Amino acid sequence: MKNVMLQAANLCKSYANNGTQNHVLRNINLELYEGEFTVIMGSSGSGKSTLLYSLSGMDRATSGEITYNGLRLDNLKEDRLAMLRRSSMGFVFQQMHLVQNLTVFENITVAGYINKKLKPKEVEKKALGLLQMMGIERLADRLPSQVSGxxxxxxxxxRALINSPSLVFADEPTGALNSKSGHDILDILSELNAEGQSVLMVTHDVKAALRAGRLIYLIDGKIADEMQLPKYTAEGLKARESQVLSWLSSMGW
Ligand SMILES: Nc1ncnc2c1ncn2[C@@H]1O[C@H](COP(=O)(O)OP(=O)(O)OP(=O)(O)O)[C@@H](O)[C@H]1O
Ligand SMILES: [Mg+2]
Structure with a gap:
């Protein structure tokens, strides 16, 4: 039995532009299940990032309901939303937004200290473990400007994982990286997913999309179609890629 983790019902988001309404998300209905690796694709401006921000409560939807593990997010107060995001969601974006005057290690631990679920010593131990998992423990004491993209x-x-989030949101996490680094990041996300972590990722990159178990295509702020794929493995990638490419081309990608 798959449990629904995040649900959107009739989700709409509009921006007022010189007196006219720009309808960016139009009646999105979506259920994300625990443990899924979902990828959202669609052309530039189709509303992918807006959907990600609205689902996470980082941005308020104009109308509609969002339910996260049984809790309505759309009418939750800002401070409770922030607390929830901190404690159970992780965010990885194309622009990493690391704090420039904190070291790599401090960037990770600060997110844990603020959450207050673990004692500082435990946060530090966990941060070390995560640095090892990411293969960057030797860079712990460097500033962001002293390490590569x-x-x-x-x-x-x-940092996104320090508070053991149930759901990781990623908006083009490989967009600014060369293909080797991008591949490594995708391997990390796939591994996390294999361990049960839920991932919702927006990407333009077909290689990244292949990691998905579920692909969603947005056109003009609406879900045009979706596709299920077997769990990702490194085998049979050619066939997976041609299946995804033919679906994407049927979407006008
Ligand atoms: N704060 C804002 N005010 C007004 N319009 C906005 C705002 N943010 C986004 N939009 C508009 O909403 C539409 C969808 O934007 P969004 O960033 O969600 O697209 P996207 O699918 O993520 O595109 P990309 O692939 O280029 O990142 C665009 O037309 C954009 O101009
Ligand atoms: Mg975007």
Whole structure:
């Protein structure tokens, strides 16, 4: 039995533009299940990032309901939303937003200290473990400006995981990386998913999309179609890729 983790019902988001309404999300109905690796694709401007921000409560929807593990997010107060995001969601974006005057290690631990679920010593131990998992423990004491883009992205993932989130949101996490670094980041996300972590990722990159168990295609703020794939493994990638490419081309991608 798959449990619904995040649910959107009739989700709409509009922006007022010179007196006219720009309808960016139009009546999105979506259920994300525990343990899924879901990828959202669609052309630029189709509303992918807006959907991610609205689902996580980082941005308020104009109308509709969002339910996260049984809790309505759309009418939750800002401070409770922030607390919930901190304690049970992780965020990895193309621009990593590491704090520039904190070291890699401090960027990760601060997120744990603020959450207050673990004692500082435990946060530090966990941060070390995550740095090892990401293969960047030797960079712990460097500033973000002293490590590469791929290493910064790993640090950002470590930070996203410090509070053991149930769901990781990723918006083009490989967009700013070369293909080797991008591949490594995708391997990390796949491994996390294999261990039961839920992932919701937006990407333009077919290689990244292949990691999904479920692909969703947005056109003009609406879900145009979706596709299920078997759990990702490194075998049979050619066939998986041609299946995804033919679906994408049927979507006008
Ligand atoms: N704060 C805002 N105010 C007004 N319009 C906005 C705002 N944020 C986004 N939009 C508009 O909403 C639409 C969807 O934007 P969004 O960033 O969700 O697209 P996207 O699918 O993520 O595109 P990309 O692939 O280029 O990242 C765009 O037309 C954009 O201009
Ligand atoms: Mg975007």
């Amino acid at each position: 791929g290493e910064q992205q790993r640090a950002a993932i470590a």
